[in-house]
Amino acid sequence: MYHPKGPTFLELMQQALSSTTKGYDLLASKFDYTPFRTPDALLDRIAPHLGAPGSVARALDVCCGTGAGMRVLRPIARDLVVGADFSRGMMEEASTHVPSWEGAAKVAFVQADARALPFRRAFGLATCFGANGHIPVTDEQAFLRSVAQSLEMGGRFVFLSARMPPVWSRSYLVSRGFNAVMHARNLVLKPPFVMFYLTFLLPEVKRQLEVEGFEVEIREGLFEPPFSAAILVVATRVR
Ligand SMILES: C[S@@+](CC[C@H](N)C(=O)[O-])C[C@H]1O[C@@H](n2cnc3c(N)ncnc32)[C@H](O)[C@@H]1O
Numbered sequence: 311m312y313h314p315k316g317p318t319f320l321e322l323m324q325q326a327l328s329s330t331t332k333g334y335d336l337l338a339s340k341f342d343y344t345p346f347r348t349p350d351a352l353l354d355r356i357a358p359h360l361g362a363p364g365s366v367a368r369a370l371d372v373c374c375g376t377g378a379g380m381r382v383l384r385p386i387a388r389d390l391v392v393g394a395d396f397s398r399g400m401m402e403e404a405s406t407h408v409p410s411w412e413g414a415a416k417v418a419f420v421q422a423d424a425r426a427l428p429f430r431r432a433f434g435l436a437t438c439f440g441a442n443g444h445i446p447v448t449d450e451q452a453f454l455r456s457v458a459q460s461l462e463m464g465g466r467f468v469f470l471s472a473r474m475p476p477v478w479s480r481s482y483l484v485s486r487g488f489n490a491v492m493h494a495r496n497l498v499l500k501p502p503f504v505m506f507y508l509t510f511l512l513p514e515v516k517r518q519l520e521v522e523g524f525e526v527e528i529r530e531g532l533f534e535p536p537f538s539a540a541i542l543v544v545a546t547r548v549r
Pocket residue numbers: 330331334346347348372373374375376377378379394395396397400422423424425438439440441444445
């Protein structure tokens with residue numbers, strides 16, 4: 311589907327019919343050929359906002375997948391870049407890309423749920439790309455708390471958000487339609503596959519971050535089409 315080396319429609323259906331973790335394990339070897347991987351062009355545009363080369367000792371990419379975000383984090387970290395994900399298969403795929411990433415920081419992978427990361431005040435920078443929709447709405451606060459606890463005081467959490475599109479827009483209707491199908495699927499089939507659009511949106515996410523001790527900066531208008539709706543959130547842990 312989409313790319314000759316990407317998954318077939320049937321394989322994507324198999325992914326959606328299993329759990330989120332198992333689904334990504336199944337998709338791992340073909341994930342880089344799907345539109346679900348955060349594009350390098352977008353990450354390269356974000357990179358200057360993450361910090362100067364060598365400006366933090368350790369950096370963390372939450373829900374790292376096959377390592378798209380870790381590539382841009384590595385030059386910013388002096389000592390260590392950690393990728394955390396609950397899919398072992400995705401991290402195995404990411405590890406094959408490490409030799410092609412710039413920078414000299416060590417690279418490590420930790421299998422963990424983003425809502426309960428096993429780190430305490432360990433990182434100067436954390437990112438999360440392409441995974442907002444995998445956090446159930448009821449777990450959003452736990453996820454943000456888990457990231458906050460992983461950061462040193464003064465550490466930053468950087469991710470992409472957006473504003474709610476107008477209710478008559480195509481993107482709103484398609485997203486709501488997709489979400490309805492996922493809710494129906496999860497009512498009928500267990501374990502659930504958690505993937506929903508229109509989550510972690512502004513301005514709500516700013517308030518949610520503030521509850522977890524972040525000071526929040528919103529950087530709008532940074533991206534060209536087709537990413538122009540994306541808004542960069544830079545949240546600094548202040549307490
Ligand atoms: C769409 S991929 C994005 C991967 C990568 N960050 C990127 O931008 O290309 C989502 C990733 O999030 C991981 N994931 C989803 N929910 C998770 C959770 N609760 N804890 C840890 N990883 C999770 C999946 O295993 C998958 O690797």
